[in-house]
Amino acid sequence: MTNTSETAVAPRVSAGALRGQLKRLRQGDKGLLPILLGLIVLVIYFEIRNSVFLSSGNLTNLFVQATIFILLAMAEIWLLLLGEIDLSVGFVSALGATTAVILLDNQFHWPWFAALPLAILVTTVIGTMQGFIIIRLRLPSFIVTLAGLLGWEGVLIFFVDRQGTGGTIPVQEKVLYGLVNSNLSPMWTWIFVLACLAVLIYLIVRRDQSRRASGLDAVPQFVTIAKAVALLVAGIVLVMIFNKNRGTFTVLEGMPYAIPVDIAMLAAGSFILTRTRAGRYIYAIGGNAEAARRAGVNVNRYRLLAFVFTGFTAGVAGLIYASRLGGISDNVDSNLVLLAVASAVIGGTSLFGGRGKMIHAVIGGLVIATIYNGMALINMSAATQYIATALVLLVAVAMDAVARRGSTPSR
Amino acid sequence: MTTTPESTSPQTPPNGVSVSGDSGVASSTLLSLRGITKSFGAVQALKHVDLDIPAGQVTALIGDNGAGKSTLIKAIAGIYAPTSGEIFWEGRKVNLHTPRDAENLGIATVYQDLALCDNLDIVQNMYLGHEESRHLTLDEIKMELNTKRVLSELSVSTVQSVRQLVGSLSGGQRQAIAVARAVMHESKLVIMDEPTAALGVSQTAQVLDLIKRLASRGIAVLVISHNLVDVFEVADRIAVMYLGTLVSSGPASNYDTSSAVEIITTGGSRADATASFK
Numbered sequence: 001m002t003n004t005s006e007t008a009v010a011p012r013v014s015a016g017a018l019r020g021q022l023k024r025l026r027q028g029d030k031g032l033l034p035i036l037l038g039l040i041v042l043v044i045y046f047e048i049r050n051s052v053f054l055s056s057g058n059l060t061n062l063f064v065q066a067t068i069f070i071l072l073a074m075a076e077i078w079l080l081l082l083g084e085i086d087l088s089v090g091f092v093s094a095l096g097a098t099t100a101v102i103l104l105d106n107q108f109h110w111p112w113f114a115a116l117p118l119a120i121l122v123t124t125v126i127g128t129m130q131g132f133i134i135i136r137l138r139l140p141s142f143i144v145t146l147a148g149l150l151g152w153e154g155v156l157i158f159f160v161d162r163q164g165t166g167g168t169i170p171v172q173e174k175v176l177y178g179l180v181n182s183n184l185s186p187m188w189t190w191i192f193v194l195a196c197l198a199v200l201i202y203l204i205v206r207r208d209q210s211r212r213a214s215g216l217d218a219v220p221q222f223v224t225i226a227k228a229v230a231l232l233v234a235g236i237v238l239v240m241i242f243n244k245n246r247g248t249f250t251v252l253e254g255m256p257y258a259i260p261v262d263i264a265m266l267a268a269g270s271f272i273l274t275r276t277r278a279g280r281y282i283y284a285i286g287g288n289a290e291a292a293r294r295a296g297v298n299v300n301r302y303r304l305l306a307f308v309f310t311g312f313t314a315g316v317a318g319l320i321y322a323s324r325l326g327g328i329s330d331n332v333d334s335n336l337v338l339l340a341v342a343s344a345v346i347g348g349t350s351l352f353g354g355r356g357k358m359i360h361a362v363i364g365g366l367v368i369a370t371i372y373n374g375m376a377l378i379n380m381s382a383a384t385q386y387i388a389t390a391l392v393l394l395v396a397v398a399m400d401a402v403a404r405r406g407s408t409p410s411r
Numbered sequence: 412m413t414t415t416p417e418s419t420s421p422q423t424p425p426n427g428v429s430v431s432g433d434s435g436v437a438s439s440t441l442l443s444l445r446g447i448t449k450s451f452g453a454v455q456a457l458k459h460v461d462l463d464i465p466a467g468q469v470t471a472l473i474g475d476n477g478a479g480k481s482t483l484i485k486a487i488a489g490i491y492a493p494t495s496g497e498i499f500w501e502g503r504k505v506n507l508h509t510p511r512d513a514e515n516l517g518i519a520t521v522y523q524d525l526a527l528c529d530n531l532d533i534v535q536n537m538y539l540g541h542e543e544s545r546h547l548t549l550d551e552i553k554m555e556l557n558t559k560r561v562l563s564e565l566s567v568s569t570v571q572s573v574r575q576l577v578g579s580l581s582g583g584q585r586q587a588i589a590v591a592r593a594v595m596h597e598s599k600l601v602i603m604d605e606p607t608a609a610l611g612v613s614q615t616a617q618v619l620d621l622i623k624r625l626a627s628r629g630i631a632v633l634v635i636s637h638n639l640v641d642v643f644e645v646a647d648r649i650a651v652m653y654l655g656t657l658v659s660s661g662p663a664s665n666y667d668t669s670s671a672v673e674i675i676t677t678g679g680s681r682a683d684a685t686a687s688f689k
Contacts (some may be wrong), residue, residue: 214552216559217572275548280531284539287530294526295540296511354530 034399035348035363038392039370046374053377057246060256062366062373064180067258068324070365071317072340073347074269077361078306078313080344081273081286083353084141086310088130088148090336093318094328095156096123100319101328102163104173112175120315126152127311131304149337160330170327179261179323183254186243192260197235201228258320262362265316269358272309282306286353342389343368346396367392440502441466441600441631442487442518447496449482456482457493460657462650464600469622469632471642471663474652475675480635483652484602487633488520489513519593520602523609525585529578533570534558536577537592561595562587565624569617583614587621600631607641619645639668653678 046053072089079086086092100119103110110118130148134141163169171177184192204227211218242255273279281302284292293299321336322328345351346367347360368389375385442464449457457479464470472480485491487498489507498505500516507513513520527536534551537558543550558573567587570580577588586606593601606622607615622645625632636642642649643663650660651674658678666674673679 210552214556216552216555217574277542277544277549280535280539280542280549284528284531284535287528288526290524291526291528292539294510294522296514297540354528 042370049378056241056244059241062369066365066369068321069343069368070361073343073361073365075310075313076340076344077349077356078309080349081282081356082306083286087145089314091152092123092126093314094332095152096315097318097322098159098328101169123315124311127307131307135300157330168327168329180258183256186254189242189255193235193239266358342393350400439466443499445497447493450494456655458655464631466631467629468647469626469645470648471646472635472650478652479655517599519598521589521593523604525589527577532576533573561591582610583617586618602633604635
């Protein structure tokens with residue numbers, strides 16, 4: 001440490017940046033590599049056991065299955081970053097969905113552009129309310145949202161049963177139903193994916209260029225190009241999966257609308273976390289709230305903001321949930337929230353606060369959906385599915401804890 | 412209660428002041444405390460403290476546990492409002508009710524726990540709460556360039572990359588980052604609470620060097636320390652507290668280890684330290 005002299009000050013392309021990345025790896029920002037490798041192993045295993053797994057029909061189904069885990073995990077990540085947790089997120093999102101379904105289909109017949117935003121508003125208000133109680137009364141989020149878990153399920157059952165439709169309300173309105181069950185046309189799938197890739201690659205190239213132009217450590221040019229090419233290939237493969245006709249009797253092709261919803265939430269969440277003060281402060285509070293406070297950050301304001309974001313994201317998740325089930329019932333899976341937390345942690349977000357990214361929700365959600373989807377394909381029992389998920393989660397949490405220990409300051 | 416008499420009249424800005432070292436007379440008083448008293452209920456933690464802190468010099472505040480050192484720096488940092496007494500900043504009377512008041516004057520405090528976020532990198536920590544932004548988004552390039560500039564100006568050269576997480580730094584490096592952050596925002600007075608307490612030999616040397624460099628840049632430094640070796644290594648002036656009273660203060664050359672220890676432990680004689688120990 002003492003003999004590196006001027007390395008920090010002199011602009012040094014590549015070597016410094018690479019060393020920094022290695023260092024980060026050891027510190028616990030383990031990156032996406034291990035979990036992506038794990039995902040590939042799972043995929044290969046299921047494909048060997050049943051060749052239907054990698055068919056475009058099943059993969060599309062898998063992506064749609066993953067959507068709900070992904071969105072709920074994103075909701076959870078806002079709070080996990082603060083070292084908080086929301087146990088009520090599953091029922092809150094279902095309650096939002098109930099709002100939408102009732103307003104759209106029963107006696108109200110609201111238009112979708114009024115009902116869907118209102119549903120999201122409901123969950124946002126609930127999230128804000130819980131956050132307010134937690135912050136103002138200085139209660140642990142674990143307990144307040146545990147009360148939410150019980151209470152909001154009660155409210156949900158009350159409203160669903162009051163409709164007198166036997167405990168389930170079907171979705172008949174076509175926009176909400178179509179979120180999961182309708183697709184972009186193949187051409188629009190191409191346009192959408194290529195546009196996303198163009199923006200993403202532009203941002204990456206521009207960032208690396210301006211770092212180089214300012215004389216700061218930057219990855220070598222070929223790494224930038226490799227990243228862009230990899231993204232392009234992945235995007236094209238994705239389009240080809242979605243655009244293959246997967247129908248048996250009718251033509252069924254294109255990307256389900258749920259995927260752009262995921263991508264929009266991922267983009268918005270990542271933008272806030274990495275490019276704005278709010279995001280920076282959420283990380284800071286999760287790392288050392290006292291330090292943030294002394295630096296002049298209004299800690300409670302940004303904590304509350306995270307609860308607002310959680311509520312909002314839960315609302316979006318709820319709409320996807322109702323669309324996928326084709327309705328809402330008074331019997332919402334209470335494992336949803338646990339799988340949401342599991343997705344976030346499997347993806348690489350720390351339970352202890354301060355470490356995590358929105359993309360972790362996507363990776364973790366895909367892992368969980370892959371396990372569920374693949375196990376069903378090879379006819380494994382529910383028992384095995386649960387146990388397999390548990391093992392993956394355990395490995396992820398263990399890695400998180402070990403990484404955390406590795407990152408404690410060496411003095 | 413023997414303080415060396417010093418001018419409290421309005422002075423030139425500290426940056427224009429030459430470093431007077433151990434000359435004994437401060438050329439420019441940045442901060443003056445007059446009759447500062449702080450009571451917590453029946454307990455008087457500070458009793459009529461008079462202290463002058465000159466620009467461009469390192470003032471060491473020493474004393475036993477409970478002597479009132481921490482209370483005094485908290486009064487200067489705006490955390491405790493004094494019960495009575497006056498504070499003059501560059502000759503003007505000021506009120507320091509909140510840490511923000513102190514910060515706005517240019518007083519930065521580096522507490523013992525440093526208040527760094529281990530999960531953020533050096534740049535992010537340096538700018539925490541003061542982020543630069545452009546088009547509503549954070550201007551990372553500007554912040555990174557400035558961080559590098561500040562660190563190189565302070566000759567903090569042992570960090571490999573300013574994008575390293577602070578959690579991975581050594582104790583001395585962390586201290587250096589905390590100090591660099593304090594001076595980055597145009598601070599004129601940097602208060603440091605036990606800056607070397609948790610450090611090894613070479614890291615202590617690095618931090619002491621850093622403190623001297625701050626002073627040579629015209630910044631006033633107030634250091635609390637228990638370690639007299641460090642104090643004599645770095646301090647231009649020494650102020651000794653005993654049971655809430657400032658019992659002695661003067662140029663560091665007026666003291667030696669044994670005289671300092673005697674004043675710390677007994678409160679010294681009523682006679683002027685300058686006279687008795689020269």
